[in-house]
Amino acid sequence: MQKKLLTLLLICSSCAAPIEPVAQSQSLTTPLPMPPLMQTATVEIRNDWNGYSDITPVLRHYKLRIEHQKLVGKAHIAVGGYGAAGIHQQQTKRLTIPAAVTTKFLATLAKTPLQVGSYKPLIDRTDDYPSIAIDLKIDRQQVIFSSQSQGNNYVPWKVTVTQANKTTSYISNSAIPAQALQILAPYLDRQGIDRIIQQRRQKINRNFKSKIPSNKYSVPNRA
Numbered sequence: 001m002q003k004k005l006l007t008l009l010l011i012c013s014s015c016a017a018p019i020e021p022v023a024q025s026q027s028l029t030t031p032l033p034m035p036p037l038m039q040t041a042t043v044e045i046r047n048d049w050n051g052y053s054d055i056t057p058v059l060r061h062y063k064l065r066i067e068h069q070k071l072v073g074k075a076h077i078a079v080g081g082y083g084a085a086g087i088h089q090q091q092t093k094r095l096t097i098p099a100a101v102t103t104k105f106l107a108t109l110a111k112t113p114l115q116v117g118s119y120k121p122l123i124d125r126t127d128d129y130p131s132i133a134i135d136l137k138i139d140r141q142q143v144i145f146s147s148q149s150q151g152n153n154y155v156p157w158k159v160t161v162t163q164a165n166k167t168t169s170y171i172s173n174s175a176i177p178a179q180a181l182q183i184l185a186p187y188l189d190r191q192g193i194d195r196i197i198q199q200r201r202q203k204i205n206r207n208f209k210s211k212i213p214s215n216k217y218s219v220p221n222r223a
Contacts, residue, residue, distance in 0.1 A: 032114040032170065035141050035161055037106045041066055044135040045181070045188075052127035055079040055200050062095065062188060069099035075189045079200050089200040097187045109134070109180040112145070112159065114170040119158035122151040130154060134177060140164070145177045153178035 045062040057080050064073035078090035097105075132154055133146040142162040147154035153175035160169050 032116070034110050034112060034114065035138055035143050035163075037110040037136060037138065037143065038103075040106055040136045040138050042137040043071060044133075045184075046131070046133045046135075047181070048131040050129045050131070055197055058193075058197075060188070060193065064095065064097070066102070069102060071095070071097035071102045071105075071184075075192070077189065077193050077196060079197055088203070089196045091192055091196055093189050093192055095187060095189065097184060101183060101187065105180050105183045108176060108183060109136075109145070112157075112172050112176045113174050114159055114172055117171040119156065119169065119171050121148040122156065123148070124150060132181075134181070145172075147177070 043062075043064045043066075045060075045064070047060040047062075048057060050057040057078075059076070059078040061076045062073065063076075064071040073095055074092055075095050076090070076092045080088055128150055129148065130150065131146075131148050133144055136143045140163060142160075144160045144162075145157055146160075147157045149156060154177070155173055155175055157172045157174070157177050158169065159172055160167050162168075
């Protein structure tokens with residue numbers, strides 16, 4: 001009887017499900033569920049840059065809302081001047097982004113894989129400081145994708161999800177947020193940015209030339 005019982009215990013122990021450390025480690029890299037971004041009501045984008053330049057800082061701020069499945073709102077673009085504090089050239093313009101583009105932007109952003117971890121931006125050089133944020137309001141939730149990384153596509157990204165006054169932070173080593181921004185890029189008044197940059201540089205050049213003392217004496221013609 002004891003021999004049969006021992007045999008039965010051995011068989012049962014070999015059939016029991018083992019502890020799975022592999023599954024536990026996989027849970028740390030498995031993408032976490034994303035809030036329902038397709039229900040977004042407003043989108044604010046801040047795409048800023050600071051560094052060594054004659055037009056620093058460069059500020060590109062967009063305040064948009066969903067209307068009839070389109071993103072509509074305003075773009076505020078401003079540039080400064082190296083060595084002169086403050087903003088020296090700026091403009092505000094109304095924007096309308098088509099429904100199909102808006103849907104593609106949100107659907108792409110919703111694919112961003114999230115992981116639990118502490119955000120550390122990739123910074124490997126000086127005088128080049130991007131600062132990007134995509135701020136979405138979804139009913140009673142807020143989701144912010146942000147980055148100060150200098151790497152390709154600003155990877156890694158920090159993602160914060162706020163609900164019921166509780167904020168949870170994640171990281172994403174994916175290029176998807178940058179790819180989502182590229183979908184909107186043709187509609188974010190790139191021409192306006194180039195125009196005010198050109199205006200600022202023209203103003204800098206005029207100021208520089210005005211400070212050059214005029215030559216009192218003409219160069220004699222020795223021909």
